[in-house]
Structures are given as C-alpha cells and as structure tokens.
Amino acid sequence: MKTADRLESLEMSKIRMLSAKVFELQAQGREMYMFTLGQPDFPTPKYICEACKKAIDEGYTTYPDYSGTPAFRQAVCDKYERENGLKFDPIQVISTCGAAQAAYLVLTSFINDGDEVLIPDPMYGIYKNITTICGGTPVAYSLKEENDFQIDLEQMKNLITDKTKMIVLCSPNNPIGGVLTKENLEGLSRLVEDKDLIICSDEIYERLTYDGFEPVSPASIPSLRDKTIIINGFSKAFSMTGWRVGYVITPIQYQEKLYIHAGFQISGIPAFVLEAATVALNDESKYNSVETMRRAFEERRDYMVAEINKTKHFSCKVPKGAFYIFMNITKTGFTSEECVDWLLENYGIAMVNGAIFGNEGEGFLRISYAASMDSIKKACALLHKADADLTAAGK
Ligand SMILES: Cc1ncc(COP(=O)(O)O)c(C=O)c1O
Incomplete structure (x- = not known):
C-alpha cells in the first residue's frame, strides 16, 4: 500500500537534517557554532x-x-x-x-x-x-x-x-x-x-x-x-x-x-x-519582554553584520527584521551547498544553504543570529579565519 500521490514530492526539512548533523558532530566532541534554527535562545518569559x-x-x-x-x-x-x-x-x-x-x-x-x-x-x-x-x-x-x-x-x-x-x-x-x-x-x-x-x-x-x-x-x-x-x-x-x-x-x-x-x-x-x-x-x-529580546537581537545583528562586511569574501545587507542574515558568498567561488559543508567541516560553523529557500537563494547562506553573543563573537572570529584562508589560497 502506497501513501497518497500528493505526498510523493515531500522531503524532510533540510534545516532539521543539518541541525541533526551538527548535534552528531557535537556528540563526537567537536566544538560547533550553530546558526541554523529559527529558534530564539531565550526561555519563555x-x-x-x-x-x-x-x-x-x-x-x-x-x-x-x-x-x-x-x-x-x-x-x-x-x-x-x-x-x-x-x-x-x-x-x-x-x-x-x-x-x-x-x-x-x-x-x-x-x-x-x-x-x-x-x-x-x-x-x-x-x-x-x-x-x-x-x-x-x-x-x-x-x-x-x-x-x-x-x-x-x-x-x-x-x-x-x-x-x-x-x-x-x-x-x-x-x-x-x-x-x-x-x-x-x-x-x-x-x-x-x-x-x-x-x-x-x-x-x-x-x-x-x-x-x-x-x-x-x-x-x-x-x-x-x-x-x-x-x-x-x-x-x-x-x-x-x-x-x-x-x-x-x-x-x-x-x-x-x-x-x-x-x-x-x-x-x-x-x-x-x-x-x-x-x-x-x-x-x-x-x-516588556518582547522589547528586551528585540534589543538583544538588534545588538547581535549589528555586531555580526559589521564583522561580515569587514571580510573580503562574505557580505550582507543590513536586515531590518526577524533574526536572520542572508550572507552573500558568491566571492568564495563555492556554491551555497559547498560553502555550508566547507564551513561546517573546517571551522565548525553551521549555517543554512540559501538555495533550499528557492532559486534566488543560491549564492547565499542563512544565518540565524538567535544565538548567544559569545558564540556569535567566536563564530565571527572563525569566519575571519575562513576569509583569510581563502585569500591565502589565491581566491
Ligand atoms: C515565516 C514563518 N512562518 C511560520 C513559521 C512557523 O512558526 P510556528 O512555530 O508558529 O509554527 C516559521 C518558523 O520558522 C516561519 O519562519
């Protein structure tokens, strides 16, 4: 017995699959910086x-x-x-x-x-x-x-x-x-x-x-x-x-x-x-709990956007809402999928392939900055290292 035809083209959420992979790497003792889930890191008020x-x-x-x-x-x-x-x-x-x-x-x-x-x-x-x-x-x-x-x-x-x-x-x-x-x-x-x-x-x-x-x-x-x-x-x-x-x-x-x-x-x-x-x-x-969280997101956004735009190979517009940055990676020479894997394997940074959100997303990675300022700072330092490594490799 087969399920209904309308379910044929459905696939498991790629974000959930990527997050599962990150948890697996963490369980193996790797230090990971996770920017995949659209989930605030604050407890419910x-x-x-x-x-x-x-x-x-x-x-x-x-x-x-x-x-x-x-x-x-x-x-x-x-x-x-x-x-x-x-x-x-x-x-x-x-x-x-x-x-x-x-x-x-x-x-x-x-x-x-x-x-x-x-x-x-x-x-x-x-x-x-x-x-x-x-x-x-x-x-x-x-x-x-x-x-x-x-x-x-x-x-x-x-x-x-x-x-x-x-x-x-x-x-x-x-x-x-x-x-x-x-x-x-x-x-x-x-x-x-x-x-x-x-x-x-x-x-x-x-x-x-x-x-x-x-x-x-x-x-x-x-x-x-x-x-x-x-x-x-x-x-x-x-x-x-x-x-x-x-x-x-x-x-x-x-x-x-x-x-x-x-x-x-x-x-x-x-x-x-x-x-x-x-x-x-x-x-x-x-x-005032929403405003308190909103301000924290704004501070994280400002920090991360500034750091990304200091690099040679990554860039982004200043997002005006939500808690996502859509980072342009076209200067790396990688596809979005390759870039996700490269950042994950070599630097422990987990970001989402922009192309899973549609054709216009190719050349971008989605970053959820609903993460602690501490992990944002560490990940930005690693992103600078990744940027320098690309330059050293002649890119
Ligand atoms: C644009 C958008 N709509 C709806 C949802 C689903 O939200 P909920 O947790 O309320 O089901 C999400 C979750 O990421 C979302 O980003």
Missing part, C-alpha cells in the same frame, strides 16, 4: 509560564472551542488594535497549532487543483510544500538583494494570471530578514485591486524589526483589507516555539468555513496554552 501553570490548576483542561477561548480571541483583537491600528471582531480569529498549522489551514481552505499560489523566493518552505499537497502550483516571485528584497512589481504583474488564487507575503521575511515597505505594498494593492484573490500575510516576525522600522500589514491598506488573511504566532516574539500556538485572522466572509474546517484539522488548541498566550499578549507591556 516567566509570567507566561506562570499563567499556564495557574490555568492548569484552575481547570482549563477541557475541550476548548475550535476557534479558541473568547479571552484569547479578544486578546488578539486588542493586540492588533493597540499595536497595528487594525480593528477586528473576535469572531475573525481562529487559534492554531503554531503559525505552521495556520498556513496549513489557510492553504487547504482555499487552494484547489491547478490553482496558482505566488510565493516569495527565497522563502521558508512551508507554503511551497503545502501548496503542492493541495494540488496547487507554487509560482515563485523574486525578492532580490539588489532590489532591497522588495517585490518587483513589474514581475508580479506578469506572474498574476487567471489561475492565481493566492499571494503569500512574509514581512519580515524568513530567510532574508527583509521587510516590505508601505510603498511596495501599495504598489501591490494597485495590481490586485480588481482581482479575485487572497493575500496570505505571514506576520510571525512583525514584532522583531530594527532601526525604528514600523511593520506594515497589508490589511492596513484599505483595498487589501477584505482580501487579507493574517497568520501570526507566539514562537518568535515570545520565544514560545515549543508551545505550538498561533492564529489566523480571516476576513469575515470566510470565517464560518474556516471555523468548521479548523474543527476537523485540529479540534482546538489546549485551553491552558491559550490562557498563557492570552496573558502573553495582555500583560506584555508590564514585563
């Missing part, structure tokens, strides 16, 4: 853990509603009104098992066989894979370094066809750390004004922006408001990767269908987890 324990003690252990508890849905609406100036009705919020499952819910709710989904290139792989599972066709649009990782509106115009059902946006983006400007999004809004399609906006990194950059949700652009489905979660900003909690905010006209579908897909997120997530949002201003 204490006030959130305490809220979870309290919720369990208070009996938040029964079946929750498929969409989440009323308090959770209200907290999400309050957050978007307070921080993003966007008003939603709690009925528009559906809790999910992380942003990853939010993506699964959204794509499997909209994509039919043969539908085209426009996906950034480079981009974290879930959207491409889920589109394939749905029988849809992923179509890449380029976010290029020389274009400051903005959408090329001319290219986008040519890619939108009668089959385009959805455009995925991710700002700040994984793996490039790029953010889309308001002007860029307004340009996109003019292209899709009279089109019957959905904008799926992955906003999981929206709290992590730097240099005073204010994140812009496409839902804040009037003509995109009714077309935009927001995906967000707690893994990154609140350092809650293991809690598996996120959400979708859907335009009201799709709410009922998504609600029913969510019931079959996950039948609700544990109420004690939702209670902790509710407190995370409502009490954040008391503890």
